[in-house]
Amino acid sequence: MSRRTLSILMLGLLVLVLSGCNPTTASPIGPDATGIWDKYLVWPLSWLIKESALLLGGSFGLGILVATILIRLLVLPLMVKQIKSSKKMQELQPELQKIREKYKNDPQKAQQETLLVFQKNNVNPLAGCLPLLVQMPILIAFYHAIIRTPEIKTHTFLWMSLGEKDPYYILPVIAAVTTYLQSKMMGTTMQNNPQMQMMLVMMPLMILAIAVTLPSALSLYWVYGNLFTIVQTYFLYRDSGKELRPKEGASK
Template identity: 55%
Template sequence: MSRKRLLLVFALSTILVLSGCSAVDPASNPIDPNNGFWDRYFVFPISFLLDWFAELTGGQYGLAILFVTIIIRLLVLPLTLKQYKSSKAMQLLQPQMQEIRKKFKDNPQKQQEETMKLFTANGVNPLAGCFPLLVQMPILIALYNAIMRNGHIREHTFLGMQLGEPNVWVLPILAAITTYLQYKVMPQQPNAQMQSLMLIFPVLIFVMAMQFPSALALYWVYGNIFTIIQSYFIYGDLRKGASSTRGVQ
C-alpha cells in the first residue's frame, strides 16, 4: 500500500471510529480504570493528565490539552527520528531512483519492483513516515473518550469555545492550514502522489475537525504546530540538500 493510500485509510478510519464513538451517551459510560484494558491503559491516563494539568493552570483545559499534546509528541519522537533517517536515505537514493524511472519508463510494474529492491538493499522503508500517524490513532480515540466521558472537560469553555462541542469554522480552518504547513516544511520528494496528498489531507482534517469536539481539533492544531517547529530543526539539512540538488539539475 502506498503512503498516500495509507494516510487516507488512517483519516477515514479515524472518522468512522470516532463517529461510532459519538453514538454512545457519555454520561452513561463514565471513565473507570477498572473497566477493562482500554479504559485502564488509554482513556483513564489521558483523562487524569488533562485533569492534573488543568488543576496546575487554574482550570484551563485548553492549556492542559497543550501539555498533553507535547507529551504525546515527545513519546512519538523516536518514530519521528526513524522517519528522518528514512527521509535522509531516500534523498541519497534519488539519483538511482531517477535512473530506474528512466530505464523502465514504459514498464511501471518493473519500475516499482526495481525501486523496492533498491529500498530493501539500502534498508529504507518508504512507509516510515506513516508510523507516527498510525501510532497516534488509538491515542486520538482515547483522547476523544477522555473528553466526552469527562464532564469537566466536555463542559469547559476555552477562548469562547466549548471543548465538548464542535467549532464550525475557526479551529477546522486552523487545523487544515497547519496540516498543510507541516507538509510544506518537510523535504519533498519528486512524487506527484505526495504533492496531491498535500492538498487532500488538509481537506480531510478540515471536515473531521468540523464534526468532532473542539478539544480534539485543538489537539490537532497544537500537534501540527509542534510538528512544524520540530520539522524545521530536524529536516533543515534535508531541505538544504534538496535545494542544492535542484540547483545542480
C-alpha cells in the same frame, strides 16, 4: 502502496471509527474505570488533562497543550525515525525519478527497480506510517476522555466549547493548514511526483473533514501536535543539513 496513500487510508479508517463511537451514552470516566481501554488509556488521559489544567489556572485548553507535549515526547523516537526516513526518501528522489522516466511504459519493471533501490539503501517506504498508527488509538482515547469527562466537555476555551464543534470552523482550518505545512516540510522534493503532490493536498482535506465533525478539543490537540511537529522537523532538518554540508576548507 505508497506511504502517503496508506496514511490517507488510515485517516479514513479513523473517521469511520470515530463516527461509530458514541461515548455520550457511556458512563463518565473516573479512577474506578475498568477494562484495558478505559483503565489504561481513557482515564489516564482524562486525569492528565485535568491535573495539568489545575496547575494552569483551570484552563483545560492549556491542559490539553501539556498532554499533547507529553504524548509527543513519548512518541518522539518514532517521529525522529519518520523524519529520517523522509529525509532518506528525499535523497533517493533523483534516482527514483530516473527509474520512473526510464520505465514509464513498464510500471511493473519500474516497481521492481524501485524496490531494489529501497533494499540497496535499507529504506522502508512504509516506516513513516508507524507514528500515525501509534497515534490513532491515542486520538480515539482522547475523544473518549473529552466526551466522558464533564469538566472538559463543558469547558469554554477562547471562543469555543471543548466538547462541541468549532462554530466558526477556525480550528479545523488551522488543523488543515498546519497539516499541509508539516507534510510540506517533510517532503520538499515531492514536486516531481504527481501522486505525492495529490496526497499533499488530500491529507489536509481529510484532516479538515475529520475536524469539522468532532469536538473542538480534538482539533485543538491536532493543532498543538502539528505545531510541535513543525518545530521539531525544522530543528531536525536543520541539524541534518549541517551534517551533510561539507566542512569549511575540507575541499581545499
